[in-house]
Structures are given as structure tokens and as C-alpha cells.
Amino acid sequence: MSEAAAPEVAIPVSRSKIGFLAIASFAMAATAGWMLVSAPGTNSFHQFVLGFGVAFFLLISGAQVRHLLGKEPGFVVNRQGFLFRPTGLAFGWVDWADVIDVREGRTRGGVLLSIKLRDPQKYIARGNWLQRLAKAINWLLSGSPVAFTTGSLQADPAELVLLIRKFLSEAKQAESQPLSSRPPPM
Secondary structure: OOOOOOOEEEEOEOHHHHHHHHHHHHHHHHHHHHHHHHOOOOOHHHHHHHHHHHHHHHHHHHHHHHHHHOOOOOEEEEOOEEEEOOOOOOOOOEEHHHEEEEEEEEEOOEEEEEEEEOOHHHHHOOOOHHHHHHHHHHHHHHOOOEEEEOOOEOOOHHHHHHHHHHHHHHHHHHHHOOOOOOOOOO
16 A cells, blocks of 8 residues: 555446446336336326336436446546546545545445545535435435445456545545645744
């Protein structure tokens, strides 16, 4: 950990996992659509729920296809902060100066990273109403609006956690060092 980190690290999305999610979401939309069409005599509540399911899963599938076709990396980290792109959550650029701690938990698909922030409301306020709602729910469930899993990235989860901690440590160390080695003039 004594060696300096690269100026910037970009990690691509896992195309196989994103592709699987796109296909699974499309299949769920098709299933909900089939159920909607094949049972016309159901009550209006069931029709609404199935219609919502079609729209929701088509939206998810479209977002995953967009990530598959996109050229930008899924995760970018440098000395100033990081950016995570594989989901529609879009919490935007996160500055290391705003980060207090990085907590991790294990999931089936990788590692869940929860970034403890100085001012969580600043990050919750970003984005459209759906993104704000999702970040508020993230905050309630994980203690931070900036929480994500590493499963959608082409990286070993343990190495990714080490990389993030290394950049955070270097940023905090640079923050705490004096600006000058000489005392101020009197």
C-alpha cells in the first residue's frame, strides 16, 4: 500500500452479466405482456399491475442494452473521487473530500459497497425524482445514498475494494498534510 496508485483507473462493465440482465428483464416484460393479453377478463387492478410490470421491465432491459452498447467504463476512480455508472441510480461524481468511510458487505453477486458521506442529502438531491427516491431508499437500507454492488464490473471484488480504499487513504493523507514544510512568516 505504500506505492502510489495510478492517476486514474477505469474498469469496464461485465458484458456477460449486463447481457444476462437485459435478456432476463426482456423475458419478464414479455411474460407480463403475455399474461396481460391472455387474461382479458381479469380485474382492473391485475391489468394495472401487469401493465406496470411490462413498462418497468422494458425500462430495465433498455437501460441494460444502453450499457451494453456504451463505450464508457463502468467505474472510474482517481485521486479526486470516483464515478459508478452501471445502474440507473446515477449518484454522479463522488469526491473523496465528502467520503468518511467505505463499508463493505457480501452479496451473491459480489461485494456491496456503502459509502458513508459527510452530507448524504447533497447526493440524494441529485437526479430526477426516481433517482432521488432510489437514493433515499438506499440511504434508509444501507445508511448511505451511495451504495452499489461490484458484480456488474469486470473486476475481482476484493481487488476493487482494495483499490477504492487505497485511493481514499491517499486522498485523506494528502488532505491532512501541511501545505508547506516551513512555518508561516511572523
